Amino acid sequence: MNKQKRFWMRTIILTVLASAVVYVVYSSLTMDKEKSLDNGDEAPNFALTDLQGMKHVLDDYKGQGVFLNFWGTWCKPCEYEMPYIQSQYEQFTDKGVQVLAVNVNEADFVVEKFRDRHKLTFPIVIDKNNLVQQSYLINNLPATYLIDKDGRVVDYTTGSLTEERIQQMMEQIKP
Template sequence: MNGKKNKKKTNRLIMRSVILLLLIAAIGYTIYNSATADDVSLLEVGDDAPNFSLTDLDGNQHKLSDYRGQGVFLNFWGTWCEPCKEEMPAMDSQYGEYKDQGVQVLAVNIAQSDFEVQSFSDQFKLSFPIVIDKTKDVMTAYNIRPLPTTVLVNPEGKIERVVTGEMTEQDIKGYMEEIKPE
């Protein structure tokens, strides 16, 4: 009888120790993550927009530096994001108006599958290039937190404005005017 009791106590002690170690590891990870999050420098208006190269749904490469001389409406989004769904048709409409005036839209999806993104694009009949940041490297470089976030890049490759949250079609039109080449 004592052998069973001791075995139960030992098992309980081992289980409690494992749980305690997991809690300590989780707390340590959280502290480390919070401390290193500040290592990413915040981008400000006037900074050079970090260059990147991502692939669109058709397999074409898009490098930000290839758009030098044009305004770039860089929109970070996800298919699950309700405000993103609301603003996408307006972005597409304004893209139709401004693409021939030197303003490009690049929609950067954050690490979702090609299937999810393609389905979303088909549902809204989007015509602008959609690229997927599978590794979240671009999201990190731009220090993107809430979605949607739009970074307006002027023709010189500098950040003109950072917009967080949902935009109306009127907002989008105004922002495209801001980054339209002279």
């Protein structure tokens, strides 16, 4: 009888494991690929406050290109690209291209320390309730949307950017 109990116990365990494997495979095959807004879509408007207390409304930037970067202080690829974004911001801000860096729900103090350590001068806003992150369908950081002078999405990319790539992107949205 003892052998029979072990046989049934093993059979049940193997059935549960096999079911789990089948579920994982099925889920990964049927899961939606990472979504983003499509090129040509109107960029969702938002209003967020920067570290100095100034309100930034995306629609107020119409007529200019916007390099909209979602990031976090804990994200190493985000930290890697920040000096390059700063460098290109200095080159393009007088040419009608603005940077809006949207931090995803971190404390002001932590973001201020990061900003000061990296000597960042472009506007940094904090999405405290993740509503902007959700409206832009952001899952992975860093993520960057290029928005043209008419407020339309031109491009979307995730992952760390080189300075050359940032320069190309800013050229692309220069009015």
